[in-house]
Amino acid sequence: MLRKFGKVFKKSQRLASFSSEKPPKEASLITCPSQLRPYAHKIWSDVREFVNEECIPLEPKFLAHEFSENRWNVVPEMEELKAKAKSAGLWNLFVPFNIDEDLQFGRGLTNLEYAFMAEEMGRCLIGSEPFNCSPPDTGNMEVLIKYGTEEQKSEWLEPLLDGKIRSCFGMTEIAVASSDATNIESSITSCGDDYVLNGRKWWTSMSLHPNCELCIFMGKTDFSGRLGPGRIHHCMRLIGNCERSIELMKDRLRSRVAFGKKLSEQGVWKERVGLSRVETDQARLMTLLAAHKMDTVGAKVAAKEIAMIKIIAPNVAQTVVDRAIQAHGAAGMSSDFPLATFMTWARSLRLADGPDEVHVNSLAKLEMKN
Template sequence: MNFSYSEKTKALIEKLTGFMEAYVYPNEKVFEEQLAAQKDRWSEVPPIIDELKEKAQEQGLWNLFLPDSELGAGLTNLEYAPLCEIMGRSPIGPEIFNCNAPDTGNMEVLVRYGTEKQKKQWLEPLLQGKIRSCFAMTEPDVASSDATNIEASIVRDGDEYVLNGRKWWTSGAGDPRCKIAIFMGKNDPNAPRYEQQSMILVPLDTPGVKIERMLSVFGFDHAPHGHAEITFENVRVPVENIIWGEGKGFAIAQGRLGPGRIHHCMRLIGAAERALEQMCIRAQERTTFGKVLADQGVVREWIAESRIDIEQARLLTLKAAYMMDTVGNKEAKTEIAMIKVVAPGMALRVIDRAIQAFGGAGVSQDFNLAAQWASSRTLRLADGPDEVHRNQIARLELRKYASKEMVKQS
């Protein structure tokens, strides 16, 4: 395996790093100040976001996640990894470059499975950053870590489908720019287990769609993006809104989640890398008990362990990306599952050490450590909880030895 960055990637790393330092990091506080000044945190997007998005687009730092060279940057997963990591260093970073979830996953679904009409109506404005989208899969009344548990219904009635169900953690639905949802539900409960579900496009202004409330994450509302609980009551959409076809929902979900999972891991590495950087700077500036923090043995342990944790996670992420590029997502499923377990835990440990080094400041709004910790913690659940991935890893590992007999020792 060769993890060396291509010349194209090296040039983009330099360009992206320069953009982050010149425009993104200095404007994180501006974003928060503009958001706080609004009468309604959900009614509009802080102007700084559109200003930065326009600059990023002008500089060609746009849709870097898409491997399609006509629609995106034409990068492989391995080439995109360090760029996604850099964007993940800032809570507002991914959106600035139109590389933010859940839009990335939704765009990938439309690129792979959408009809020409669906692409024209929804993919094009998403690629241009003119609208945003959400993904309505998780439900409050069932254990949604098993997607076959989904109870929301999709019933055909002539030239329309009628949708009913209650969804939550529909990230992005609170954004005033969010115009379209990809809704997952059962269209045939009697079909084979993995062919019961379908995905369908639902404009959020369709009658019967109601945002019940916005959910917080450890007290953070993540406005204006947010995470919504939504009811769909007798929602009617045209038959042409179905994606790929009836019974293809589970297959689409698996295709969508593969890249999404590794993108989350890449961003987590970036968040952890920045936390370590902040910890090292802080440790050399603060004095306690007659020594700078950097000279305290325990702090050096934190720094060393953090560097070890990050490098291990990065290497596993790069291996998974390499395999996705060379043998495909299906063959790379073990590596994707492993990094999905490893990366959130790694980020939580590193960010927690940084918080400890910052003391009271670490849990305040003056630094982004608390917000990054909260976001990282959600990723032990999002795209499948750790336990599901561990079970898959163990199952695949056991399968290797299923036909072998233990050598009996006398």
């Protein structure tokens, strides 16, 4: 078990008891946790242990809550998990060193290093929130770190970093195809000391959470900035979805007999397990490469790899999770297992994280330039 559970730090003490370490200036691409520098490997190991021993055992409770009339109330156990993770220093791990070189907000991890942590979080339905690494909060915090005024940081960033509030992200509009950002009709105009927001949004992620107090609102204005590394966090977590699905699939195949022999001994299932391993590892390696390039050459130069992984990861997750569901039969569609939720999430990300068609088109344009 993790050792450091108990107290919750005040704002100024958020990570005061935990030393942070800057990554080396010359970073190499790494492909497995054993290659992490000792500092990052210890965090990864603690995250993995926390997910296995603290989060996964609570999945049935959170799944039941999701389908109850109280689904928009905060589950008390979540606040307990957050307190434990914070006290163990497993907090705000998503903040990349390249936007936090003074280590004010995170633990000094690179995007590449965080990819391994995010994969572990993705193995569980509730894996990100206990570490204060949930979307859309992570992306919204990145925006505030990069572009927020000191007043905005004090009012919104600090409570978000402390996990005291949640936030939402308003992009999708009901009247237009929002996959093309130039279609957005909402406007943001200056009016004296204020701004006037005019538009209609729907599918505003996390807006119904009882602790939601901030909305990052997408609209037309004379200011623009590039989205941060949160753009590939979903892909990182999807690899974790795949790994957990493979684990559950293998356990099921070993325990079920059909037509005189175990499913694990039947050729069709050997093929499906083998393909799932190949596809998951391919998706992981592409995700790691994208993260590495974001660290070393920036998101703009890494646009090609980012587009590729946004195509690959959700499609691979859909395929692998579908095989796991098939192995479980009717149980795979029930709330007794996380598989149906994994499937819904993978499918929704092919829209929420940008449609496949947009990413393929962007990739083709970049390819044709070479």
